[in-house]
Amino acid sequence: MKLTLRIWRQAGPADSGRMVAYEVPDANPDMSFLELLDVLNERLTLEGDDPVTFDHDCREGICGSCGVVINGQAHGPRERTTTCQLHMREFADGDVIDVEPWRSVAFGVVKDLMVDRSGLDRIIRAGGYISANTGSAPEAHATPVPKPIADTAFDNATCIGCGACVAACPNGSAMLFTSAKVTHLNSLPQGAPERADRVLNLVEAMDAEGFGGCTNTGECTVACPKGIPLDSIATLNREYLRASLGRK
Amino acid sequence: MAVTTPTRPAPAPRPARPARSSFAPLNFWRSTIGKKTVMAVTGLLMLAFLIAHMLGNLKIFYGRDDFDHYADWLRTIGEPVLHGAWYLWIQRFVLTLAVVLHAVSAYQLSRRDLKARPAKYAHKQRAKAGYAVHVMRYGGITLALFIIYHILDFTTLTLNRHGVEGAAYDNVVSSFSVWWVTAIYIVAMIFLGLHIQHGFWSAAQTLGLNRPNRDRAVHGIATGLAVLLTVGFLIVPVAVLAGLVD
Ligand code: HEM
Numbered sequence: 035m036k037l038t039l040r041i042w043r044q045a046g047p048a049d050s051g052r053m054v055a056y057e058v059p060d061a062n063p064d065m066s067f068l069e070l071l072d073v074l075n076e077r078l079t080l081e082g083d084d085p086v087t088f089d090h091d092c093r094e095g096i097c098g099s100c101g102v103v104i105n106g107q108a109h110g111p112r113e114r115t116t117t118c119q120l121h122m123r124e125f126a127d128g129d130v131i132d133v134e135p136w137r138s139v140a141f142g143v144v145k146d147l148m149v150d151r152s153g154l155d156r157i158i159r160a161g162g163y164i165s166a167n168t169g170s171a172p173e174a175h176a177t178p179v180p181k182p183i184a185d186t187a188f189d190n191a192t193c194i195g196c197g198a199c200v201a202a203c204p205n206g207s208a209m210l211f212t213s214a215k216v217t218h219l220n221s222l223p224q225g226a227p228e229r230a231d232r233v234l235n236l237v238e239a240m241d242a243e244g245f246g247g248c249t250n251t252g253e254c255t256v257a258c259p260k261g262i263p264l265d266s267i268a269t270l271n272r273e274y275l276r277a278s279l280g281r282k
Numbered sequence: 283m284a285v286t287t288p289t290r291p292a293p294a295p296r297p298a299r300p301a302r303s304s305f306a307p308l309n310f311w312r313s314t315i316g317k318k319t320v321m322a323v324t325g326l327l328m329l330a331f332l333i334a335h336m337l338g339n340l341k342i343f344y345g346r347d348d349f350d351h352y353a354d355w356l357r358t359i360g361e362p363v364l365h366g367a368w369y370l371w372i373q374r375f376v377l378t379l380a381v382v383l384h385a386v387s388a389y390q391l392s393r394r395d396l397k398a399r400p401a402k403y404a405h406k407q408r409a410k411a412g413y414a415v416h417v418m419r420y421g422g423i424t425l426a427l428f429i430i431y432h433i434l435d436f437t438t439l440t441l442n443r444h445g446v447e448g449a450a451y452d453n454v455v456s457s458f459s460v461w462w463v464t465a466i467y468i469v470a471m472i473f474l475g476l477h478i479q480h481g482f483w484s485a486a487q488t489l490g491l492n493r494p495n496r497d498r499a500v501h502g503i504a505t506g507l508a509v510l511l512t513v514g515f516l517i518v519p520v521a522v523l524a525g526l527v528d
């Protein structure tokens with residue numbers, strides 16, 4: 035396949051950045067999107083050009099590093115798919131593809147397609163965990179969890195912290211991410227002791243990062259590679275209201 | 283181009299985090315979710331008022347005497363427990379507070395939202411959200427202007443052509459006999475319908491009342507209320523303009 039990539043090039047945080055077009059005449063439909071960028075970068079390196087910087091790690095859809103915006107869609111056109119799991123067979127020979135970094139004031143561009151998502155880490159640090167003594171694993175049957183609750187918690191635990199929800203949101207809001215953490219931990223008995231503090235602290239940290247608010251637009255859930263539903267945001271709102279009313 | 287290695291930028295200065303107050307309602311008001319909750323509660327309060335208002339307007343079809351008598355009663359609800367127009371003034375105070383809190387929250391949240399995502403992408407995004415979501419802000423501004431116009435038209439009677447206190451029926455007929463006044467009402471009520479269509483569902487979401495198995499019902503009620511209010515409010519001006527009420 036012959037493809038034209040128009041990629042956001044930005045030398046560093048201070049640079050203003052621009053779209054630059056590159057031809058990739060030898061793309062293979064079975065390549066992943068990141069492999070396509072690898073092929074382009076190999077050529078750029080050989081030609082003495084600066085390769086395109088992009089974040090990646092696992093390349094199997096579980097680490098959350100690799101997100102870019104492809105033709106205006108976070109992680110590209112295929113739903114529930116990370117950029118690393120997107121294959122070129124989704125595109126047609128001769129396509130022109132625009133590739134941009136996540137856009138949000140809370141995510142500064144480090145270089146080209148790589149952004150600084152550490153704001154999400156600071157949200158986690160504010161309470162996206164349970165406080166438990168480490169040591170030998172507790173007896174699994176000591177704390178029974180009803181199946182529907184375990185399912186909800188597990189579904190929300192699949193969030194990989196990629197930031198696509200922020201990138202897709204017209205307000206750059208991190209509500210879907212934060213709601214996944216709160217729904218995951220606050221539905222489980224293990225999360226109960228810190229239930230109220232967790233949601234208050236996470237929301238405070240989220241607001242402090244400069245993310246926008248939720249207007250219930252729903253772009254986030256469509257972009258989310260893990261299908262975190264809007265229902266999690268309703269749960270976050272409910273938990274926040276509950277904790278604000280002073281209930282533990 | 284020379285090869286450059288990405289370096290982590292110096293952490294951007296974080297927006298100053300207001301110290302947490304020991305007064306919980308203040309923290310609530312400062313948070314995005316708290317302000318949005320204020321919008322949801324005030325929005326639902328205004329919605330409840332609008333349903334009653336719309337149904338009351340329909341009394342105009344019973345004729346001048348009935349309607350003027352009803353309008354007069356509106357000023358004296360609560361008597362004799364409450365003195366004179368006390369109830370009226372309590373209601374005016376509560377509704378004004380609701381409009382102001384709703385508008386202030388909308389302004390503050392919208393400013394924050396626009397600042398959080400200044401750059402657009404090269405393409406339009408997936409069209410997940412319907413038209414109603416996109417016109418919440420314009421619609422809100424239109425409604426704010428409309429509320430002012432409406433009060434000048436029928437409450438203070440400043441802009442009313444007939445403008446006789448106590449003659450509600452004739453005041454209404456005189457306004458709506460002018461085509462462009464009716465046109466203003468039509469535009470405003472369409473925005474009202476759109477605002478409620480997204481707003482009702484959104485408020486249920488904000489208050490944490492939505493569940494996956496209720497989603498269709500909540501959307502259905504939202505659309506039903508939107509149509510009911512838009513059509514219900516517009517029947518009167520359209521009937522006047524068509525000469526069915528005079
Ligand atoms: C003063 C005029 C008004 C303005 C400026 C305004 C503005 C807005 C805006 C911008 C939003 C979206 C906020 C967001 O998503 O962050 C909104 C939501 C809403 N509005 Fe209004 N509006 C006005 C009047 C009304 C009226 C008359 C009603 C009554 C029916 C109403 C009911 C609602 C409801 C129920 C919501 C949803 C709240 C939520 O999402 O939690 N608004 N309004």
Ligand code: SF4
Nearest residue numbers: 193194196197199258
């Ligand atoms: S909620 Fe979805 S889109 Fe947002 S960070 Fe988690 S996995 Fe990514």
Ligand code: FES
Nearest residue numbers: 093097098100118
């Ligand atoms: S590289 Fe890990 S999710 Fe894509």
